[in-house]
Amino acid sequence: MVFDLMDDLARGFTQALQLILGGDAALLEIVALSLRVSFIALLIAMLFGIPLGAALGLSRIRAQGLITILLYTGMGLPPVVVGLFVYLLLSRSGPVGALGWLFTPTAMIVAQVIIAFPLVAGLTMTSAASVDPQLRLQARALGATRVQEAWAVLREARVGVIAAIVAAFGAIISEVGAVMLVGGNIEGKTRVLTTAIVLNTRTGDFELALALGIILLALAFVINGALLRLQRVSDV
């Protein structure tokens, strides 16, 4: 049994190499779509999540407790529930069904933004709040404006902010429930690495499923490695 598994892994690894080196068009399309969807979702989550997280970490507002609980709850949202929620929103009879986004990459991006946003905002908030409060006073004493003050705090919290981005990227590039529900795993249109793995596993093509899994892991490894490097470079 163990030998079978090792054989499968070895074959999967070999096939992954062949697919990559052979420049398999279908594979490249799947990889490109996976990265495009997850990167766009991550960028949108960062665009709104980092400022919100910084604001919550730096100030005290009336609904702070409620927002924090919502964010922490959001950090643990099951992707399949997010998928169901987005599906209901975008389905033809849903409130924004007229947009016609269901079973398109846009719907997948929407779902992944919902998954990534609480992670980015929540972890940024924690990082910003953990920066020495005296730093803001010091920055202000040196002539910082409010915006410069906030920027100084974010710079100090950068290790945590990058960790937030890494966590969010890891969550969305590897999730399958939401993209499967709202994307539909349509070949050449909404099929991404995770949904392709599910499909190939179901059809018994374990070697291809393993190959895709190895590619997904390699991509996550390279991208997280790059983010970690960025974290270290900025931590001079």
Added chain:
Amino acid sequence: MARYCASNACLMCEALFQLRGVRKEYGARAVLQIDALEIFAGEILALVGPSGAGKSTLLRLLNFLETPTSGQLVYRQTPFENISLELRREITTVFQRPVLLNTSLRANVAYGLQLRGARHEARIDEMLARVGLATMARASARKLSGGEMQRVALARALVIEPRVLLLDEPTANLDPYNVALIEEIVRAQHHERGTTIVLVTHNLFQAKRLAQRVGLMLNGQLIEIADAPAFFDAPQDARTAAFVRGEMVY
């Protein structure tokens, strides 16, 4: 409002700061009540007093980091309500506990200039040399000792060439070498640039060494303020006399 002051840089000094009936409260608790105080251009004023006397609160008000609950605080004829960013940037504070950015020494010293969109590489080098840290310019600020951190904080404050330098117990907990070095830098800055300096210290000897005027604060109030020799040798208030003698006063 002109006054003779002992600074070499300025013989007829204008009152830079004028405080009238300035009161600061946190909730229902009043922590500062200054009936009248003037701080003159080019002077070194030391504020002494026990912990909790309101000295640091006063410095925060002078740097416009906080606003008075009531009263008049005027800087260069401008009431605190109308202080512009430009005027605020003439003043800076070195705190007792220096907080440095998690980056190199050089970037820390450059920070105040960076906030102003200014680049003065030579001035940064000069400041690093002045505080004796030129060879460590590229080192991480996290690897510094307490004395070195305070010297970086001082260089960071001086590089922006402030008109007013507020020092909040800058040498507390430092070894004699660093105390002497920091005092020498402060003295040189005052002598060369005529910078107005307000020094908060527990160290009466330091006040005596550096200041031209000294004020005693107790329970948020300014008990007595006088030229340094008069303050130490002929105090008018019994509490000042007791404090100068090293007795506990409350």
